[in-house]
């Protein structure tokens with residue numbers, strides 16, 4: 001009776017083990033088949049593509065890179081730097097995105113928009129002068145009237161931010 005019971009237990013355990021292996025194998029095979037078949041119908045890469053396209057379409061131009069692409073995550077030029085966003089919209093058409101003064105609208109201007117990398121000019125002017133020209137325009141300082149007055153458009157903080165930005169260009 002005792003021995004018989006033992007054999008029976010071992011027997012059922014074997015069956016249990018075997019069916020478990022079979023089941024596992026079957027579910028594994030199913031997974032491989034399913035993912036393999038899904039791959040070619042996988043819509044996720046299209047979601048990603050349309051999401052990027054939609055994001056580009058909804059962004060104002062200054063929030064994109066010069067090539068019209070999304071800026072790399074974390075390095076979003078305009079988002080990370082609101083001063084640069086202002087500069088890109090209001091100033092870069094004349095002074096250029098890199099501050100060198102040869103923006104798209106600079107061609108017909110005489111005198112040319114200031115190149116902010118010009119070290120001699122940087123040394124000649126103080127912050128108050130730069131602030132004043134931005135606020136009141138070139139004409140108020142006996143400079144070209146093509147340099148508009150921005151006092152009505154920009155806040156004190158924004159003008160101060162622009163002065164800092166222009167100063168930073170003077171260092172390289």
Ligand code: HEC
Pocket residue numbers: 087090091092093094095105109111112113114125130133134138142143144145146147148150162166
């Ligand atoms: C329509 C073209 C135009 C735009 C837009 C423009 N500027 Fe100018 N800017 C000029 C021109 C032209 C001069 C050169 C004036 C001169 O030398 O007589 C100038 C000169 C300057 C100067 C130097 C002044 C000096 O002492 O020589 C500063 C600073 C300046 N701009 C800042 C800005 C900022 C900041 C913005 C945007 C908020 C801006 N400008 C937008 C045309 C422009």
